[in-house]
Amino acid sequence: MSEHPVTPNPDAVLIGEGMTGGYGGADILHNCTIAVNKGEIAVIVGPNGAGKSTAMKAVFGMLNLREGQVRLDGKDITGLTPQARVGMGMGFVPQTRNIFPSMSVEENLEMGAFIRHDDIRTTMEQVYHLFPILKDKRRQAAGELSGGQRQQVAVGRALMTKPSVLMLDEPTAGVSPIVMDELFDRIIEIARTGISILMVEQNARQALAIAHKGYVLVQGANRYTDTGQALLADPEVRRSFLGG
Numbered sequence: 001m002s003e004h005p006v007t008p009n010p011d012a013v014l015i016g017e018g019m020t021g022g023y024g025g026a027d028i029l030h031n032c033t034i035a036v037n038k039g040e041i042a043v044i045v046g047p048n049g050a051g052k053s054t055a056m057k058a059v060f061g062m063l064n065l066r067e068g069q070v071r072l073d074g075k076d077i078t079g080l081t082p083q084a085r086v087g088m089g090m091g092f093v094p095q096t097r098n099i100f101p102s103m104s105v106e107e108n109l110e111m112g113a114f115i116r117h118d119d120i121r122t123t124m125e126q127v128y129h130l131f132p133i134l135k136d137k138r139r140q141a142a143g144e145l146s147g148g149q150r151q152q153v154a155v156g157r158a159l160m161t162k163p164s165v166l167m168l169d170e171p172t173a174g175v176s177p178i179v180m181d182e183l184f185d186r187i188i189e190i191a192r193t194g195i196s197i198l199m200v201e202q203n204a205r206q207a208l209a210i211a212h213k214g215y216v217l218v219q220g221a222n223r224y225t226d227t228g229q230a231l232l233a234d235p236e237v238r239r240s241f242l243g244g
């Protein structure tokens with residue numbers, strides 16, 4: 001099986017549909033579609049260089065699409081800046097440089113709330129409730145924390161704008177299996193509060209196990225799309241992308 005067209009659920013909270021484009025040179029994305037339903041977890045997997053991060057950047061408005069459309073709650077947001085998207089309820093944790101290392105944990109969270117003019121203390125307490133270690137370390141420079149704790153800071157920072165959709169690019173990169181399980185539990189907890197999660201993961205098996213929907217991208221195109229469970233059970237997907 002090769003590239004296939006994906007028809008997203010029209011009620012999906014966030015849809016990047018038929019996205020084609022790149023960084024100015026040759027196209028990286030080819031008619032690529034990804035979407036997430038309300039309160040669900042959608043996971044994007046695929047080989048290195050498949051275009052997973054590029055698809056996330058396209059959905060967040062960091063890339064000019066030649067073709068395709070991004071819709072949030074049914075509204076066409078294709079032409080909006082990332083900052084405008086944050087204002088509409090999108091949060092994004094990029095794959096790299098997702099914290100300010102020399103600033104304290106608490107300052108990172110405050111920076112996350114940059115677009116807000118109301119009282120952010122309740123949200124900060126919610127983040128500390130979700131990630132208690134961050135409260136203990138709130139005065140410490142974020143760069144001094146462990147890898148897993150830095151990822152907690154990055155996720156917490158994105159939660160500070162009270163997003164309805166949270167986009168995470170490899171939130172468990174470089175952490176131990178135990179820390180990965182712990183982070184996935186927190187991500188499930190976030191989704192249970194009604195926040196939709198669109199996430200790229202290199203720990204494909206574990207991520208698909210918690211995914212309502214999974215997307216396997218190869219060379220910027222949709223290769224397989226199904227429920228997380230169905231992808232995990234598919235012999236071809238297992239053989240080609242999950243190590244057997």
Ligand SMILES: Nc1ncnc2c1ncn2[C@@H]1O[C@H](COP(=O)(O)OP(=O)(O)OP(=O)(O)O)[C@@H](O)[C@H]1O
Pocket residue numbers: 023028046047048049050051052053054055095
């Ligand atoms: N800023 C950029 N400018 C030009 N090309 C880029 C840029 N970022 C990525 N690319 C290219 O786009 C393609 C897809 O890269 P992308 O980072 O989206 O892949 P990925 O699936 O996220 O990979 P990984 O698993 O390593 O994170 C690659 O060929 C990469 O070299």
Ligand SMILES: [Mg+2]
Pocket residue numbers: 052053054095169
């Ligand atoms: Mg990437």
